[in-house]
Amino acid sequence: MSEKITNILLVEDDYLDIMNVERELKKIGLTQPLHVARNGREGLKMLRGDGVPRITPAPKVILLDINMPKMNGIEFLTELRHDPEFSHIPVFIMTTSNEETDRMAAQKLQVSGYILKPLSFDNFNTNQSSLDSFSLFLDLIKLK
Secondary structure, rough: OOOOOEEEEOOOOHHHHHHHHHHHHHOOOOOEEEEOOOOOOHHHHHHOOOOOOOOOOOOOOOOOOOOOOOOOOHHHHHEEEEEEEEOOOOOOEEOOOOOHHHHHHHHHHOOOEEEEOOOOOOOOOHOOOOOOHHHHHHHHHOOO
C-alpha cells in the first residue's frame, strides 16, 4: 500500500520565520514534507522543476510571505494564478504587514487565508488571522 504524500511549500525569506513555521507544524503533529523557497522566483522554480528538483506531487498548500527580495509574494501569487497547472493551489498569506492594500491585493488573487506573523496555532483565534483560515489550512494538509 502506497502512502499519499501531501507536500507544503513555504515561500519565506526570513530564517526565524521559517523555523517558527517548522516548530508550529511539528507542535500540532503535522509531518508532511515542508519545502522552503527563499523568494517568489525560487518558489516558482521549485514548482516547475526549472533548474532545481520539482516538488512532486505539487504542494497541496502554499504558505506565502508578502515582503521578500527578488519577487515578492504578490508578484509570485499573480504568476501562480496565471499558470493553469498551479492556479488551483490554496495559498495562505503570512505577513507582518497589517496594510489594507496588501490584504486587498491578496484577496483579488484568491488567497485562501491571511495570517499575521508570527504563526502560532496556540493563539490562532486571538490574533488577526481568521479562525476559518486555520480550519481550512488544517483540512487541506491532513491526510484523509
